[in-house]
Amino acid sequence: MSGTEKVPAITATDDELRAHLAEAEVPPLLSAVAYVTGDLSLLRDDLRPNPTLLAVPHGGMSTEQQAAARELALDALIRFRDGGSVRATPPTHDVLLRMVEHVVGESDMDDYLPLLEEELALRGDDRRGPKWHAADLDPDRDFSVLVIGAGMSGVLTAHRLQQAGISFTVVEKNADVGGTWYENSYPGCRVDNPNHNYSYSFAQRHDWPLHYSDQPVLHGYFRDCARDFGVLDRIRFRTAVRSLAWDDDSATWSVVIEGPDGATETLVTNAVVSAVGQLNRPHFPEIPGIDTFAGVSFHSAQWDHDAPIDGARVAVIGTGASSVQFTPEIAPRAGHLFVFQRTPPWMGPTPDYHEAVPEGQRWLYAHVPTYSEWNRFWMFWRMGDGSIPAVRVDPDWDTSSGSVNPLNDLMRSALTSYLEQQFASRPDLLPHVIPTYPPGAKRLLRDNGVWAGALTRENVTVVTDAIREITPAGIVTVDGTEYDVDVIVYGTGFHASHFLEPMQVTGSGGVDLHEQWTGDARAYLGITIPGFPNLFCLYGPNTNIVINGSIIYFSECGVRYILGCLELLLRGHHASLDVRKDVHDDFNERVDAENRMMAWGWSDVNSWYKNEHGRVAQNWPFTLLEYWQRTVVPDPDDYVTTPMVDSTPPSRPPGTASLHLA
Numbered sequence: 001m002s003g004t005e006k007v008p009a010i011t012a013t014d015d016e017l018r019a020h021l022a023e024a025e026v027p028p029l030l031s032a033v034a035y036v037t038g039d040l041s042l043l044r045d046d047l048r049p050n051p052t053l054l055a056v057p058h059g060g061m062s063t064e065q066q067a068a069a070r071e072l073a074l075d076a077l078i079r080f081r082d083g084g085s086v087r088a089t090p091p092t093h094d095v096l097l098r099m100v101e102h103v104v105g106e107s108d109m110d111d112y113l114p115l116l117e118e119e120l121a122l123r124g125d126d127r128r129g130p131k132w133h134a135a136d137l138d139p140d141r142d143f144s145v146l147v148i149g150a151g152m153s154g155v156l157t158a159h160r161l162q163q164a165g166i167s168f169t170v171v172e173k174n175a176d177v178g179g180t181w182y183e184n185s186y187p188g189c190r191v192d193n194p195n196h197n198y199s200y201s202f203a204q205r206h207d208w209p210l211h212y213s214d215q216p217v218l219h220g221y222f223r224d225c226a227r228d229f230g231v232l233d234r235i236r237f238r239t240a241v242r243s244l245a246w247d248d249d250s251a252t253w254s255v256v257i258e259g260p261d262g263a264t265e266t267l268v269t270n271a272v273v274s275a276v277g278q279l280n281r282p283h284f285p286e287i288p289g290i291d292t293f294a295g296v297s298f299h300s301a302q303w304d305h306d307a308p309i310d311g312a313r314v315a316v317i318g319t320g321a322s323s324v325q326f327t328p329e330i331a332p333r334a335g336h337l338f339v340f341q342r343t344p345p346w347m348g349p350t351p352d353y354h355e356a357v358p359e360g361q362r363w364l365y366a367h368v369p370t371y372s373e374w375n376r377f378w379m380f381w382r383m384g385d386g387s388i389p390a391v392r393v394d395p396d397w398d399t400s401s402g403s404v405n406p407l408n409d410l411m412r413s414a415l416t417s418y419l420e421q422q423f424a425s426r427p428d429l430l431p432h433v434i435p436t437y438p439p440g441a442k443r444l445l446r447d448n449g450v451w452a453g454a455l456t457r458e459n460v461t462v463v464t465d466a467i468r469e470i471t472p473a474g475i476v477t478v479d480g481t482e483y484d485v486d487v488i489v490y491g492t493g494f495h496a497s498h499f500l501e502p503m504q505v506t507g508s509g510g511v512d513l514h515e516q517w518t519g520d521a522r523a524y525l526g527i528t529i530p531g532f533p534n535l536f537c538l539y540g541p542n543t544n545i546v547i548n549g550s551i552i553y554f555s556e557c558g559v560r561y562i563l564g565c566l567e568l569l570l571r572g573h574h575a576s577l578d579v580r581k582d583v584h585d586d587f588n589e590r591v592d593a594e595n596r597m598m599a600w601g602w603s604d605v606n607s608w609y610k611n612e613h614g615r616v617a618q619n620w621p622f623t624l625l626e627y628w629q630r631t632v633v634p635d636p637d638d639y640v641t642t643p644m645v646d647s648t649p650p651s652r653p654p655g656t657a658s659l660h661l662a
């Protein structure tokens, strides 16, 4: 459903409407009703959220404010219903701006408006799609793209390439699409961004069953999208890319792939999009004796659903994002559960984390045009750029108390109180569960009480002593205590900093990418790398986020940028396009400087955001707006291009296949 799709006329009675509105999130409700009815009197100055209380439901609006807002919306919707549910003419730029500023309780949102119009797809149009077709730009050119990976990013890329009429093949090592949401089947796996936000902007779904969907629902969503986009038959499943090598003479990539039967094949293509993700190569800790364990052991991303957990002595190593989801699920099943923790997580109270979307909200999504889109924007803001001030280091702030600025300090106090309440029955655990690092230095995890519920169980022991070794019988900590267990679950994350591994990538002049990077992956806008022409990355270096936004947003921006680069190639009849090193280096300097000013770069707490050099290689430190602004369209001056030698297709080495024939 989208903003212009036909929404059934409202037939609910006044009382039914009142009941539905009681469950509405108020800030987006007012703008949605104003948008659809044209009644701007709903946008009252005294009914705006408090921009410093965005984390709180309704942006901290008082009960009286909420009640007044609901009454206003009720009256307007009754008039709307009685008038035949006829939608007002879409607002002008200035009026839309007023609505946007009203939802977030801020002013000066002008810069955001073009981004938000796209992000909301309020008028039902997909503004991020290509506005050109390859056949119109360079009709005679034999041009193809290989996409590596069919997760959220790869499926999106395939869709855009198809829209642009570019020949492409997707190669996926798994048996299905979905990436993260195909692989992680551990109990309790779910998204941490509400789904109205964690979904493609142009394929919004308004009937999510849960606020935060679990893995099967997410996998289903991406599979449905791939099917609806018509790209499933362009994906070669169970096929992995082993290496890719650039040939300067022909300006093509030779890509070696390995199929399900182990046979290799070489594909030749003009451009490659790496959509291999960051979080799909499980990381096991370097603990002496790890291979000697005689029981059952596995990583959370490779969950062993036959593992004998019921009644068994189970060890969980790690208390990061995955562990916080699966530990509460297995704690009641285990005979005894030992949770080995190095660093505790900050937990963000999220009462509706496991809850179904209530009836009233479902009704609003289905019957009040644009409520869903405005709600998406509300989430985009409060969990996006609106939260950045809380994690940026204030150079004048005394950081000795473990916070980086006054707002961060308030956040720290609120989150500490939450943990104190949660662990009230076990004060002995408090020193172990309250982090000493500032909120935002590691990912803030969502909680609805199940974490403390698990850790305070009688059959659960939290172990904070460092692990010395793993033996055939179990785990031994540095103080010599032996924990004999039947099962070890590794909730120890991924090789996130090892971008594009284990593929061998050879660029211009035979330069090896991983030798160039030496473990410190960098790219321009997370997308292009000097010396590696016509290679584009999604979810590449410095495109991750700690507390703000969703990766889908970054991939949508990135894919549009990549399509823009392909347009440059085709329109300009260029053979290749290579990012200028000075542009890349200047950009990275800025990224590094800004990351050092963010809680995650400033703090010395261990986190997967830093690579082996201690550099934050994962995170985007600027606003979401800036990523959008920088990726709307590539600046040709950022790139060095080479001309086409002639218009004939690239010559292929013997024994290789053209992508078009694959």
Ligand SMILES: Cc1cc2nc3c(=O)[nH]c(=O)nc-3n(C[C@H](O)[C@H](O)[C@H](O)COP(=O)(O)OP(=O)(O)OC[C@H]3O[C@@H](n4cnc5c(N)ncnc54)[C@H](O)[C@@H]3O)c2cc1C
Residues within 6 Å of the ligand: 148, 149, 150, 151, 152, 153, 154, 171, 172, 173, 174, 177, 178, 179, 180, 181, 184, 189, 190, 191, 192, 193, 198, 239, 240, 241, 242, 275, 276, 277, 278, 279, 280, 322, 503, 538, 539, 549, 550, 551, 552, 555
């Ligand atoms: C448990 C978990 C929870 C998460 N929760 C959130 C969240 O709440 N919000 C959020 O924004 N993000 C979250 N993420 C991050 C998540 O990875 C991204 O949101 C998103 O799914 C990334 O999609 P992707 O397509 O870029 O990468 P992936 O989903 O990792 O997909 C990459 C694909 O590439 C394939 N591939 C890799 N190498 C090769 C190769 N050599 N040859 C062929 N195929 C290859 C893989 O098999 C995979 O299918 C979470 C990640 C995990 C692991």
